[in-house]
Amino acid sequence: MKVVVMVKRVADPNVNIRVKEDGSGVDLENVKMAINPFCEIAVEEAIQLKDKGQAKEVVAVSVGGKDSEDQLRTALAVGADRGILVEAERDLEPLAVSKLIAKVLEEENPDLVILGKQAIDSENSQVGQMVAALMGFSQGTFASELTLKDGEVEVTREVDSGLQTLSLKLPAIITADLRLNEPRYASLPNIMKAKRKPITTVSAEDMSVDITPRIQTLQVEAPTDRKAGKILSSVKELVEKLRTHEELI
């Protein structure tokens, strides 16, 4: 079985995010970048399938700038077999990314595609679903458990009302939720070995896909600073404050 797993390069979730002075976007110069945490979970799931002998090949795919190779290497370091970089300008919209991924999937013909449920930079949560639609694959989003059965994949999803278990026909798209697994860390020798694993680069422009932007960014602003809290002496005082000062109740 062949598994394709998607990885996205995002600003490291542990560093402060700065908005550019002109409000045109987020300033990523000299900012530590990382693999999107949900993609990390997706990669881990694919590797676990390989560890169990259920997947034969794990292909990591990223759509993004040349630098995204670093995140592909991270996936290779924990066990992915090869990488494909669809090199494109950084700010592609979800639909454009989905179309590019679909193109890759047409070539690769995987049995299973695993993505993160969303990326922590733009928080769209759209690509998995769109790719499923474009490819006509069955989809199981926000997966917290995944079991492969003969020609099918059983997915447990975390939904508002509880847990939902779906049985999907392969090929299928899975998007990983936080509790699907706990991603492993690559060891230093494996990080170094990953440098020698193959990464194929294709240019987004050569893929005959319309990636023209459809959304216009008007202004990017940092959230307003949170006001300092107050420590009150009693519940009574709290209720009173809520009534009189904050008019919340």
Added chain:
Amino acid sequence: MKSHVKAVVVGGGIFGVSSLYHLAKEGWDDIALIEKGELTSGTTWHAAGLCPLFTGNESFAHLHHYGVKLYQSLEEETGVPTGWHGCGGIRLARDENELNWHKYFADVANRVGYEMRILTPEQIKELNPHVELHGCVGGSYSPDEGHVDPNMATNSLAAGARKLGAEIYRNTFVKGFEQLSSGEWKVMTDKGDITCEHLVLATGFFSKQVGRWLDLDVPFVNVVHQYLVTEASPVTDLSEKELPVLRDPASCSYVRQEQKGLLGGPYEPDSLQTIYDDKDVEWTFDFDLLEPDLERVEPWLEKMVERFPAFGEVGIKKVISGFIAHTPDLSPIVGPAPDHKNLWLAGGSAIGISQGPGCGKYLAQWMVHGSVERCANFLDPRRFGSIYDSEWVRERTVEVTCDMYNQHPPGYTYKSGRPLIKTDIYDNQKNKGAVFEDVLGWERPKWFSRDGEGEKPSWSKNNSFESVKQECLAVRNSAGLTDLSAFSKYMVSGEDASDWLNGIFANRMPEKIGGMCLAHMLTDDGYFLAEMTITKLEDNRFILIGPSSARYRDLDLLSKSARHHDGVEVTDVTTSYGCLALCGPNSRQILSQITNHPLDNASFPWLSSRNITIKGVQVIALRVSYAGELGWELHIPIEGMGAVYDALYEAGGDLGLLDFGTYALNSLRMEKGYWAYGTELTVEMTPLEAGVNRFIDLNKPDFVGKRALEERKAKGVEQKLVYMEIDVEHLDVIGGESIYQDGEVIGVITSGAYAHYSKKTLAFGYVQVNEYKSDQPIQVRMLGDNFSASILTGPVYDPSNTKLKS
């Protein structure tokens, strides 16, 4: 926010907070720290927290030891833990020469007051069974060292400072400074202005841009350092003693335990990255990191894993890549800023968590009391100056950082950014095999490698021995010529010049034109601050000649003092003059061939100065000789250096004239029993300990330090300078060796040399007066062994100065 305080510290990293804490400790409670973000948010928060005790020399040993002691005791005082882990540390040695470095330093460490032992590979394995010891002959172990949590340590210091009354204003952005006519500083912030008497900049990697607001060129380079943290490793066991920190010069890296995981960081020896040396760091770079780049450090990581295989067997949890402000000599910059009154700098440490406490203490002493408990020249911001442009600063900083894990035996010199100042005779000297050292930009010959091999630095006698012998014998038997152009030179003029000099120097200034003296500036407490040869050139005009490396520091001392005297002008003429010292019995005969000026004792006596002409060049000639021979120091306008050098050789070729360097000069002065400024005379000693009373004129109405000296004289001294012969053949004196008597350390060697003419190993040292028994034998510890030594009562060579006066 207060509107007025005694001192403001800008920057809330380990240096700023430590400075604040120690200022409070030294007695200033009306002080404040301003931090634009949260405490530690620049470099401190991502530091690895190491507190090593294997350092380069005694000064650093004291500095680091203080930090280790403070981190262990601070919680008791402040109530906030520092996260101290006293796991000890091992440093590996790759060969016997490197192990000699460990032996040398173990002696220093033990004298400073902490344990350091030399280990065999087997003993290393016992302390850390997980280390592979290929290519290692042994190493050393300091059981008292360890690491702290940088965040907790900083907050503990902050809590201590607050307890003593200091205020900390976080999230307050400094916008600029203004020095008011009162001399006070106005610090402008986004929360209002605050006025203070003293201003401390502890601004870390922002220092270059903050310095620019004050027209201050801070020689910092922001260097990228990466370290890796693993997930839990089977080799760690929290119920057992933590693994000692491992430092491995072969992989240029350290590895320590971090909770259940491991933490390791390489200092790349040839792919070091610096950032932001051409543009400013964004003010918003706060609790921020850079993207790791392991590829750059891969060769060293591979070696690190070979050394400590367990590191490669578990996953890497995180890679920290951040930047740290480094300096061109890897020593922090702490102390008074040049040219500005009451402006102080603190920062630039590659191992700031370790050095922060000691640097904060020294800075606080300097600010509050005007002096530091130990010689702090190695921290003084004024050891750098305008001779170094930003390109030089970057080049040299990169070189010293890359070289951080290597030993630097006596004779080692850095290579980058050289030659900076090149006189007309440089190429000539180079062709003759000169091996140079760079002293504040000048290239000064150490010796002449006549077979062209160059110097092979070593902890024992090195390959310069035979050449230096030849040079010494030439000076004693015929004549020698050495290039001392690196001397710092200042012209002092004005009608108050003589009075002013008499007020700041302890010796009496010459009254006659052509008169000269050796004179010292002392601190208020009577300690040596500076040494200069002062010559009266004409009425109201003196030339001051001082040590090379103190050029900017001494200029700053002179200028700041002269500011209050309208009738005095001080000009730095260091680069306007070169200096050649001609000495030896044939020197008069040589000089007489190229100048018409009479050179006989009546016309040009010892310890006098004359303006003479050589080949049309006006030269200030001083009849002095540090080698202890008939001789002249010729101070030559820089453009005339080539002509005078050639003329001397033309005249001296048949009279045995030979180039010599500072190694021979050191050997010759030791034979003559002449002390050196910087080793025997330091700010830790007064003229009473050093016994240089003949250059201190207590009959003068007043001079800085006079009263303290008189009081001290009445009380008696605790240490005294001794001159000795050591019974050793294969080793050279380095300086910093312990002096033993009855198995106890009673003193320390300051400097020494093998005296080639007298065939003796000679040294100076200080001994504790109450411990030293003059009737008992003493020993000197050299590279782990004790050698017997005997105190000498007078110079080995020409005690009656007949040669000098001949």
